Amino acid sequence: MLKPRKEFIYLNINIFQLPRRVCCAAFLAVLAMLHGCVSIPSVQDRTKNAQQLAAQQGWEAHIIKTPSFNLMSYQPPMHQIEQLTIYIEGDGLAWITSRQVSSNPTPSNPLALKLALSDSTSTSVYLARPCQFVTDKYRHGCENKYWTNARFSPEVISAMNQAVSQLKEKFQASRLVLVGYSGGGAVAALLASMRDDVVKLITIAGNLDHQEWTDFHHISPLKGSLNAADYRQQLSAIEQIHFVGEKDKVIPPFLAQRFIGGLSVSAKAKVVVVPEQTHGCCWDSLWPDVLLGLQK
Template sequence: MATWSRFTPPVRTIHVYIEGDGFAWKSRTQPSDNPTPRNPTGLSLAAADVSSSVLYLARPCQFILPLPTHCTVNEWTTDRFSPEALRAMNEALDQIVRRYPGVKLDLTGYSGGGNMAALLAMRRSDVQSLRTVAGNLDVAWVNALHQVTPMPRALNAIDTASTLRTLPQIHYSGDQDNVVPTLVARRFQQAVGGHCTRVVVVPGMGHGSDWGAKWAGLSEDSGDRLTSGC
């Protein structure tokens, strides 16, 4: 798993960014030979973050050449939200936080990385906030929407969303997003319940738009949005 980071002591909080699904498919029926994203939006979000400590997590098998033998096509297609994929990402985070006892994590995930970020937040005690950008927080619903093959091994954040009821979180969605429409974020907000979850609809933004260029402005006011009412 590829990672990039910038840590400035003392490290008390780390902003963690999780990449999307990348170049998983060449077409609706043909998987790619390598999942490395052609337009790594998660990386552009991390690069736009001027915080003192930032960590970027690619998804399994992205940005790795040559691909190791265990990086089979299932890793970035049918199994990209599997328990094994989630465990690998959780272990990667564990390796980082061991260096900084007591550190807290602010998680941000793009697209399918939003699903992974939410799932990680459910399983960890060191996460203090969650943000998603065009987050696929209901994998089964989005697959059905686009009439693509179901993913029976996929962990789906919305199924256990109520466990995040007290976690401050914001879900950013573009009003031009036809891949993961805003309704996904609204459904997740309802499933979480409580008053700690906000949905922010960003005008003029589609799923693959330049979210990195917008991120400085969006994240600047997210602190007040996160804590308000929670």
């Protein structure tokens, strides 16, 4: 029997080495929103923020059309590349409060976009989730179930898979690396389980077993969603790195550890715990150093 390649390690990055204003500002912004002290930016402002971030790097917005949804993608100038890295956004602004569903899931903080833009180690593109960043003209199919209980539904995953195939064809790539943040980690894992061209799966605070996750938080199960944990057999042959924050209360590290614990003993997978890191704050500041560390 092959020896297990599954690992659980700590990444030697100290979040307190970051500029104090970066961590404190992000923390206070989240805290204020949780207590209703600040207003949520409008959809237009959220979209404009993403457009400005992309434009600063010379990236452009592209709508990818599928039968079920139109998906927003931000891309660098097109050129042929053998290996393409696709960053997949998190759940975005799915809920206004614990009881009020958002009318539009466009994220206030497009973290996966920031990660993609900071990746100097690969040719990367960004792929939003259904109904994020798209105007009314392109919002057909946008029922709020697709960012609540059916956020990982078969039709969502099918649309995302079609978009990934279109991106692969456009850049004429032969291999893919899928990177997903939070709920985007679940999407990336599900896509990787059904494709034969994904050579690496990377998640950041990824929701890899939503049944375990909803049980842990004592919230309603995602009844309309596929669960990445049910596809571990298909994922066992793919190299995986799952980054989690030591102080992440949304996706605690033990959930990722349980996920890779269910992979086959020969799986090349590891969980990397980042000290002091929470679910959202500062991943984009850490990411360039994390990627450079992976190259060593």
